[in-house]
Amino acid sequence: MTVLIKKAAPVFGVLLVLYLLAYGAGYLSGKQDWVKYQDLQDSPVLKFSRNLEYNIPGYSHLLKRYKGWHDNCRTAYLFQKNAWGMGTLIFINNFFVANPTMMVRALFVLPIGMTIMGKFFQGVVFAQAPMAGRMLPVFIMEFGGYFLTIGAVLTLVFWTLFPRRFTFTTRREAVRGGLKILGLAVLLSGVGILAGSILETRLILSFFQPI
Helix, strand or coil: CHHHHHHHHHHHHHHHHHHHHHHHHHHHHHHCCCCCHHHHCCCHHHHHHHCCHHHCCCHHHHHHHHHHHHHHHHHHHHHHCCHHHHHHHHHHHHHHHHHHHHHHHHHCCCHHHHHHHHHHHHHHHHHHCCCHHHHHHHHHHHHHHHHHHHHHHHHHHHHHHCCCCCCCCCHHHHHHHHHHHHHHHHHHHHHHHHHHHHHHHHHHHHCCCCC
16 A cells, blocks of 8 residues: 555645645735635636536436535524534535545546636635634645545546556556555545534534624
């Protein structure tokens, strides 16, 4: 596994650099007031990225049903101040819905470009939005989880397409190695997303504490 991790390092490294550049550029642009996050929310690229899965026939219907169920549960848990229910709901949404969505986007490679645009937007939000600093620990945990699975899927894709370049003797060996990296990434991302879900639940419910 150590050898596979070393082989995967270049893919994860390039992805990390792209993310950091996008966040940094967004944060700088927000701090300098070159852009406003409220305006960016309505940009065609971000709108298309947010609604990409809703444009897939069949799958879009499932997503809309899930979103309706999710929103109803979230409202009920907030009124009940149900920390266990809220934390479970956040984890289900982030690990079993958002995480696989990011993995599918990474599988086709090109949609990751829109994800990087989303990181620019998040950088602007952290620079301008009130209370954004309180979300930083949550963001780090959840970002880490998504980053691992996206990087692992990209690794699997590039190893499968270019096995010789990554010093695999056969394509089958490259695929097996990529699946091992993906399995490890999913496991570690679950830990990060779980921690982020707990922190996010505490933060959300703290807004509803009596003054």
